[in-house]
Amino acid sequence: MQRIGVFVCHCGTNIAATVDVEAVAEAAKSVPGVVFSADYPYMCSESGQDLVKESVQKYNLTNVVICSCSPRMHEKTFRKAVESIGMNPYMLEIANIREQCSWVHKDKEEGTEKAIMLMKAACAKATLNTPLTPGMLPVTKRALVIGGGIAGMQAALDIAEAGYEVDIVEQKPTIGGKMAQLDKTFPTLDCSSCIVTPKMVDVGQNDKIRILSYSDVEEVKGYIGNFDVKIKRKARYVDEDKCTGCGLCTEKCPMKKVPNEWNLELDTRSCVYIPFAQAVPKVATIDPRYCLKLNKGTCGICSKVCGVGAINYEAKDEIIEEKYGAIVAATGFxxxxxxxxxxxxxxxxxxxxxxxxxxxxxxxxxxxxxxxxxxxxxxxxxxxxxxxxxxxxxxxxxxxxxxxxxxxxxxxxxxxxxxxxxxxxxxxxxxxxxxxxxxxxxxxxxxxxxxxxxxxxxxxxxxxxxxxxxxxxxxxxxxxxxxxxxxxxxxxxxxxxxxxxxPSHTARRMATMLTAPMDNNDFFTEAHAKLRPVESATAGVFLAGMCQGPKDIPETVSQASAAAAKVIGVLAKDQLVGNPCIAHPDELMCNGCSQCAGVCPYGAITYVEKEFRMPNRTTKMRRVAQVNEAVCQGCGACTVTCPSGAMDLRGFSNNEIMAEVDALCL
Amino acid sequence: MASNYDVTKEEIEEIAGVNPLRCMRCGRCSAACPSFDNMKYHPHQFVAMVENGEIDALMESESSIYKCMSCMACIERCPRQVQPARLIEAVRLAVVRKQGQNHLTPDDIPALLDPDLPQQALVSAYRKFTK
The missing domain is CATH 3.50.50.60 (FAD/NAD(P)-binding domain)
Incomplete structure (x- = not known):
């Protein structure tokens, strides 16, 4: 038999002004299974948490329902509190009576009535809660930085400084970004290239950092600690390892009328080019749009003058696959x-x-x-x-x-x-x-x-x-x-x-791949506007620089270093605690239709042939779904797709949800 | 404020369909205005004065309301959808309505019907010149 304790928070006047919290606590006493209820001004405070802990011990509670703010705010706080006294944290349920009740109601009577309903629904679910234990996930101790501007460079340098390997993917032939194009910086009038080019050199020379320039991120799969990323290395028609950056090809190239994007097309450059003198990597690139050899089969001068034989007109785009534990988005503006x-x-x-x-x-x-x-x-x-x-x-x-x-x-x-x-x-x-x-x-x-x-x-x-x-x-x-x-x-x-x-025009495509939210201006959205400003809402994805909002160089550098600290926090762990609220199939009900595998955005569901015992000592081979617990993120798409109701989500089972609905509607 | 005309800022805002609070005081309307030097009150001032309820002064300023050429440059340039020309038009309309005469009656209309005349023009003339 479950013994539920209900704790109603005033949140100062945030809740208490529009919800009669004492009435909610009183109403809880008549809910089946509830053996204790109380209200308190700030349940998240240390003394509030102590009240919860003491009551659990005193009344032998098996489940706890906290009526307070959104679970996004303090579910972790309260779960930690009950865990500290030996209760399984997943036996705790939050009824959101602030964001979804007191803040949206003006009339206290209505607000109170709704708060009581939400409390009852939470109690109904709590009754069915079962203890859950999270699995542990391995961590790939490497980071990916998308974008090689000042934000990406700073993040990569800081991560490398902590001893982890970093790949920088930059779509242009050189790193440096917009800062390298600036003349001076405000308010000190420092020469921009004089401060950014040494950084570029540091990045280029750091043996923990690999620069994948002239490359695009093509696909991101996986989750925090274990991202699988496909990167397209665009054909540059020049072998990066052989090219010495001498610049002879750029001098001899007869196609000199190519608009120079480095100077914002205010002048022209050669078709085989090094964007600017301090480019890193200092390697030539052939612009395939203008090259006479590639388009008409004539010319070929660069290949003749190159002393090290670095020119390769046959080069093709290449896709490489890499694993990373964390990703920094620094896609710029x-x-x-x-x-x-x-x-x-x-x-x-x-x-x-x-x-x-x-x-x-x-x-x-x-x-x-x-x-x-x-x-x-x-x-x-x-x-x-x-x-x-x-x-x-x-x-x-x-x-x-x-x-x-x-x-x-x-x-x-x-x-x-x-x-x-x-x-x-x-x-x-x-x-x-x-x-x-x-x-x-x-x-x-x-x-x-x-x-x-x-x-x-x-x-x-x-x-x-x-x-x-x-x-x-x-x-x-x-x-x-x-x-x-x-x-x-x-x-x-x-x-x-x-x-x-x-924001960079590539940002939306990148956000879609990273499943990272954006605002309607296409800036990446931070996980919390005040308290988590360098994290994306997607675990393991961090933000640096203009891709998150307009900012100047020092702000960008600060954010990049902060993102790096967050990345290091992930990579320093040998294992990450997983989310136990994941899908699991009832194999006896599963008919092997594969619909769940089709909707799973994480590719967590596979199918296996399994032998089942049948009547009269016979057996039968059946095809059933299997969930990879490390990959499943608990989104629940499979549970609503499954036609036979075999797929269920731990912590949010069909029974639990229906009990909540019943409590609200019956 | 004592008013000679009894026209409120709410009426002007309603006729114009404009919310002057959207204005951020950038001045692009007055920068674009080709009649600027002929007007006592300039497009951005219409916005500020309507916001402050100074409707009488605007209605009395013939040089302002009749020198506006309705070229809509201020609307085109405005970055906040304030649409000063519509406010000026609304003040003009308030003046016309206050003149207390029906310049156009329904009986006049058949005589004015011209296949080349857009119906919209008739409707708007009827609206402007009828009390």
């Missing part, structure tokens, strides 16, 4: 497409550029070798207008913009203004802003320096129209100054648009 903002004349005039393009224009490794020239006529711009919030802070229904603030634009625009004024003091700079957002250490000081020390004209207002004038080569900017309440017209030489950032 892109600059949103702003071509639909006709008013700024982006795409109509080469002198209207995005901020990242401006970054390349200023960079010493950029198309003009660090001399700031405007793209149209290669003259120094004397008047530059910066426009903030292009595509950010905009309702999607307007022009498909982003509702969020891109966070980094205010600061990098101040940086662009300062750097430009510093190198070319006679330049006139206007910044049209809605708000200047500078939360961060030394950030506001930096922005004020742009205004006070460098005399950058910050104008609270907006730009309505940019008209390129072919004859004069000027860009007529029609803007509005909200402080003076005046429209203004500026004849500018260049216009720089602070375009919104958006």
């Amino acid at each position: 892109e600059i949103a497409d702003i071509s639909r903002y006709d008013e700024y004349a982006y795409g109509q005039s080469p002198d209207v550029v995005t901020s990242l393009e401006y970054e390349r224009l200023m960079s010493a490794a950029g198309p003009f070798g660090g001399h700031l020239l405007r793209p149209s006529d290669h003259k120094e711009p004397k008047k530059i207008v910066f426009v903030q919030c292009v595509g950010s802070r905009e309702e999607e229904s307007c022009k498909g913009g982003k509702e969020y603030c891109s966070k980094v634009c205010c600061m990098y625009t101040a940086k662009h203004a300062i750097l430009t004024k510093d190198h070319y003091p006679d330049t006139d700079i206007y910044v049209f802003y809605i708000d200047v957002r500078t939360p961060g250490k030394l950030f506001d000081e930096f922005y004020r320096r742009a205004v006070e020390q460098y005399g950058v004209h910050y104008i609270k207002g907006a730009v309505g129209k940019v008209t390129p004038h072919k004859e004069t080569g000027k860009l007529e900017v029609q803007g509005y100054d909200m402080i003076l309440n005046e429209q203004m017209h500026i004849d500018a030489d260049m216009v720089v648009l602070a375009a919104a950032v958006e």
